[in-house]
Amino acid sequence: MASASAIISSDAIARRFEALRAESRRALVCYVTAGHPSPAATVELLEGLEEAGADVIELGVPFSDPVADGPVIQHSSSVALANGVTLDSALELLGKARPAVPVVLFTYLNPLLAAGPDVLRRARDAGIAGILVTDLPLGADPRREAWLAESGLDFIRLVAPTTPPGRLAGICEHGSGFVYLISRMGVTGTRDDAPPDLAPMVARLRTVTDLPVCVGFGISTPAQARAVSQLADGVVVGSAVVQAAGESTGAALNLVRSMREAMDG
Amino acid sequence: MPSKKPSEAVTKSQQPIADSSLDRFGEFGGRYVPETLIPALDELTAAYADAMADPAFTRELDEMLRDYVGRPSPLTFAPRLSEHVGARVFLKREDLNHTGAHKINNTVGQALLARRMGKRRIIAETGAGQHGVATATVCARFGLDCVVYMGEEDMRRQELNVFRMRLLGATVVPVSSGTRTLKDATSEAIRDWVGSVNDSHYIIGSVVGPAPYPRIVRDLQSVIGRESRAQMLERTGALPKVVVACVGGGSNAMGIFHAFIDDADVELVGVEAAGRGLDTGEHSASLARGTPGVLHGSLSYLLQDESGQVRPAHSVSAGLDYPGVGPEHAYLMELHRATYVSVTDSEALRGFVLLSRLEGIIPALESAHAIAWITKNRGRWSDSDSLLVCISGRGDKDVAQVSEMDLLS
Numbered sequence: 001m002a003s004a005s006a007i008i009s010s011d012a013i014a015r016r017f018e019a020l021r022a023e024s025r026r027a028l029v030c031y032v033t034a035g036h037p038s039p040a041a042t043v044e045l046l047e048g049l050e051e052a053g054a055d056v057i058e059l060g061v062p063f064s065d066p067v068a069d070g071p072v073i074q075h076s077s078s079v080a081l082a083n084g085v086t087l088d089s090a091l092e093l094l095g096k097a098r099p100a101v102p103v104v105l106f107t108y109l110n111p112l113l114a115a116g117p118d119v120l121r122r123a124r125d126a127g128i129a130g131i132l133v134t135d136l137p138l139g140a141d142p143r144r145e146a147w148l149a150e151s152g153l154d155f156i157r158l159v160a161p162t163t164p165p166g167r168l169a170g171i172c173e174h175g176s177g178f179v180y181l182i183s184r185m186g187v188t189g190t191r192d193d194a195p196p197d198l199a200p201m202v203a204r205l206r207t208v209t210d211l212p213v214c215v216g217f218g219i220s221t222p223a224q225a226r227a228v229s230q231l232a233d234g235v236v237v238g239s240a241v242v243q244a245a246g247e248s249t250g251a252a253l254n255l256v257r258s259m260r261e262a263m264d265g
Numbered sequence: 266m267p268s269k270k271p272s273e274a275v276t277k278s279q280q281p282i283a284d285s286s287l288d289r290f291g292e293f294g295g296r297y298v299p300e301t302l303i304p305a306l307d308e309l310t311a312a313y314a315d316a317m318a319d320p321a322f323t324r325e326l327d328e329m330l331r332d333y334v335g336r337p338s339p340l341t342f343a344p345r346l347s348e349h350v351g352a353r354v355f356l357k358r359e360d361l362n363h364t365g366a367h368k369i370n371n372t373v374g375q376a377l378l379a380r381r382m383g384k385r386r387i388i389a390e391t392g393a394g395q396h397g398v399a400t401a402t403v404c405a406r407f408g409l410d411c412v413v414y415m416g417e418e419d420m421r422r423q424e425l426n427v428f429r430m431r432l433l434g435a436t437v438v439p440v441s442s443g444t445r446t447l448k449d450a451t452s453e454a455i456r457d458w459v460g461s462v463n464d465s466h467y468i469i470g471s472v473v474g475p476a477p478y479p480r481i482v483r484d485l486q487s488v489i490g491r492e493s494r495a496q497m498l499e500r501t502g503a504l505p506k507v508v509v510a511c512v513g514g515g516s517n518a519m520g521i522f523h524a525f526i527d528d529a530d531v532e533l534v535g536v537e538a539a540g541r542g543l544d545t546g547e548h549s550a551s552l553a554r555g556t557p558g559v560l561h562g563s564l565s566y567l568l569q570d571e572s573g574q575v576r577p578a579h580s581v582s583a584g585l586d587y588p589g590v591g592p593e594h595a596y597l598m599e600l601h602r603a604t605y606v607s608v609t610d611s612e613a614l615r616g617f618v619l620l621s622r623l624e625g626i627i628p629a630l631e632s633a634h635a636i637a638w639i640t641k642n643r644g645r646w647s648d649s650d651s652l653l654v655c656i657s658g659r660g661d662k663d664v665a666q667v668s669e670m671d672l673l674s
Contacts, residue, residue, distance in 0.1 A: 065443070065560060067456055068299040068456075069456075070456070078442075087572065088572075109559045110558050110567075110569070112573070114572055135297045135298055135562070139296075140296045160303075162301050163300060171300075185459070185462070187456045
């Protein structure tokens with residue numbers, strides 16, 4: 001654990017984006033649900049994702065009632081819960097794998113609250129660089145938002161297609177690491193169609209923040225990843241990786257490789 | 266894009282965050298939802314405030330409640346039950362509303378709000394099917410599209426209500442995830458809304474969910490308490506000693522409690538479902554056995570395990586089979602303004618039969634919990650004490666389920 005926290009300091013995400021920018025490359029952010037399809041497979045994924053081309057890993061904490069997620073991540077969450085995985089065992093899996101890329105803990109608020117006031121320190125000690133809480137939008141709970149903002153972890157905030165322009169600056173001001181732009185309406189999941197026109201949404205964000213902008217939701221093919229990477233600083237792939245991981249770790253890593261190639265090519 | 270040094274990028278901002286959900290109940294409530302829904306909740310908050318200040322809106326709501334729902338609902342003195350319990354028992358007859366339960370008080374108001382906001386598609390979740398039927402009904406009345414999410418287990422238990430919703434033109438979507446009951450139906454309704462929020466309004470069926478829903482639903486249901494308070498004064502010249510209502514999410518209870526909150530001498534008692542017994546773990550008693558947590562957009566008491574996973578609830582009554590509870594109930598409990606008790610499935614079933622036999626009123630299994638609590642406590646009051654019990658719905662929907670239990674032998 002100690003060596004992991006020595007590798008990943010609190011500005012690990014910023015340094016990663018800085019390095020990418022110097023190479024004119026875009027970040028590939030990959031989501032995995034901790035404990036899906038098995039705890040051992042999660043360790044393999046965490047170990048293999050950097051080599052496959054991931055720049056940031058989102059480590060999902062399973063939750064019984066994931067209202068922002070579509071069928072693929074819902075299913076992965078219930079598999080992980082059946083495997084007995086909790087927030088703390090997700091941190092243990094991370095400790096075993098010790099990936100060199102920054103890891104963002106991706107969670108709903110309730111498992112985080114249940115893990116106690118000390119949880120953010122435990123996450124930091126385990127090597128977590130940032131935290132994203134799906135159901136804690138700006139202003140929902142200033143006291144707990146301050147708890148996260150002062151934790152030493154980057155606090156990744158989400159912007160939705162419905163977010164009014166007047167709210168964007170506040171969201172970015174109270175976030176760090178990067179801004180997660182939800183590309184379309186609805187819950188997470190793979191989509192065949194192209195996302196709606198992202199250029200105006202990204203441009204609007206650029207006027208209010210210097211944080212890197214990563215785009216996610218419904219990006220499931222290398223062609224989509226390539227298209228999005230031409231507009232944003234990073235591409236988030238969730239359900240597609242989870243679906244492939246359900247087949248095999250190799251399938252998931254191959255998908256990530258093909259996305260990386262499409263983005264760099 | 267302008268480049269920023271890493272050290273600057275992680276600098277924490279100094280501006281305090283404004284609380285966007287000021288209408289909390291103490292620490293409970295809030296708006297713990299995906300960012301996508303925040304503008305819709307802001308819009309709803311503004312539209313509701315605007316509507317309530319508009320005499321044309323409140324007039325139309327009052328007319329609908331009178332001419333369509335059939336309000337005011339009667340207050341019925343229950344002579345034989347009174348004799349059995351040893352106190353004067355008055356029943357607030359929400360079972361006599363159009364569609365057979367209190368749920369329509371809320372759906373009429375929210376359908377009018379949806380129309381005012383220009384939203385033509387309505388989403389709802391349902392447990393027992395009463396809220397689903399009440400939503401399908403007002404959608405038919407106002408010509409709105411209606412999609413109701415219902416757990417597969419509840420669709421089995423409440424087949425008749427599934428047919429009623431379909432007859433009324435609603436699409437009933439079976440929910441097969443998780444517990445296949447109200448909890449997962451609610452999650453699925455929220456998922457629909459995250460994708461359809463620009464043209465859809467979510468009519469949540471209880472005093473739960475993100476702000477402003479718990480307040481809006483409570484306000485729309487508070488007609489129950491306003492009427493019964495006036496009816497008690499008119500009938501008995503005094504306020505009741507105790508007001509009793511069942512609590513799942515808690516909308517009929519908040520509705521009847523609200524008018525009495527400032528009457529410090531009136532005891533408010535909410536009856537939760539103890540299911541197979543509080544110590545079996547198979548119950549829906551979120552207030553008695555839960556801990557504070559976040560589910561479906563608000564912070565309240567919740568049945569959950571030590572890692573924050575929501576535990577499945579159990580009740581013989583589909584409408585109480587929910588692991589959470591409205592945040593205002595959590596607040597009233599912490600203030601000691603209301604007391605929360607519970608009765609088991611078998612006690613509730615005895616209450617169901619008892620009210621049928623003594624008063625010729627077949628209550629919903631949900632409401633039978635309130636009856637069961639006063640009969641369980643018979644002898645506790647004096648003959649001159651009056652008890653006001655909310656009969657939140659009628660039991661026709663439960664007859665098939667109960668007939669399989671062979672209770673009458």
